[in-house]
Amino acid sequence: EAGVAQSPRYKIIEKRQSVAFWCNPISGHATLYWYQQILGQGPKLLIQFQNNGVVDDSQLPKDRFSAERLKGVDSTLKIQPAKLEDSAVYLCASSLVRGWADLQETQYFGPGTRLLVL
Amino acid sequence: KQEVTQIPAALSVPEGENLVLNCSFTDSAIYNLQWFRQDPGKGLTSLLLIQSSQREQTSGRLNASLDKSSGRSTLYIAASQPGDSATYLCAVKDTGNQFYFGTGTSLTVIP
Numbered sequence: 199e200a201g202v203a204q205s206p207r208y209k210i211i212e213k214r215q216s217v218a219f220w221c222n223p224i225s226g227h228a229t230l231y232w233y234q235q236i237l238g239q240g241p242k243l244l245i246q247f248q249n250n251g252v253v254d255d256s257q258l259p260k261d262r263f264s265a266e267r268l269k270g271v272d273s274t275l276k277i278q279p280a281k282l283e284d285s286a287v288y289l290c291a292s293s294l295v296r297g298w299a300d301l302q303e304t305q306y307f308g309p310g311t312r313l314l315v316l
Numbered sequence: 317k318q319e320v321t322q323i324p325a326a327l328s329v330p331e332g333e334n335l336v337l338n339c340s341f342t343d344s345a346i347y348n349l350q351w352f353r354q355d356p357g358k359g360l361t362s363l364l365l366i367q368s369s370q371r372e373q374t375s376g377r378l379n380a381s382l383d384k385s386s387g388r389s390t391l392y393i394a395a396s397q398p399g400d401s402a403t404y405l406c407a408v409k410d411t412g413n414q415f416y417f418g419t420g421t422s423l424t425v426i427p
Contacts, residue, residue: 202359231415240320240405240417241360254413289359303348303409307359 202308210314216278223292233289318343322418337391339406347409353402396425
């Protein structure tokens, strides 16, 4: 079974530039998550999709971050414009969860995209 | 707001030792708790998931326990091996569908 794919693996940009990350979840996984992991910290959930609808985006800085999951499969996360403090690893994860009663919540993570903002 | 703490931040043990990693959380109203391992430059791998109604889960040499009322979970690793060297993270999902991760324990198993 193929895992969660992410691209690019590394990205270096200057502040105020725009950047986009792509994620392809495991086939059949209804739920997709984007996390931000700053060096030395645990991951912070930015946004969670159930199929192509947003379940939670309470920690997404909406003035500069946006995400979409068209057709309930692939997802993109965009930062526009980037700030120095956005330097982090952006992790995508997916799980089988299809509703509150579904207990199959094990999350499978991709390798992440390492972003450096100069 | 939920806060998740992991102690110690780093741990070094000789091969073959049994060890315990600790995770504590401030709000006992959780939906579930997961333990993950993270290898350098890689994503996270889920090790064990414990539902709020469960007390423990086991997988091979790993055993995770959950005491929701006291806000604690432990990950027990038996007969540690050099391949167990990684950062171990715990994460709780609250009843509001939000996930909170600890900062992790960096484990080194010395051959």
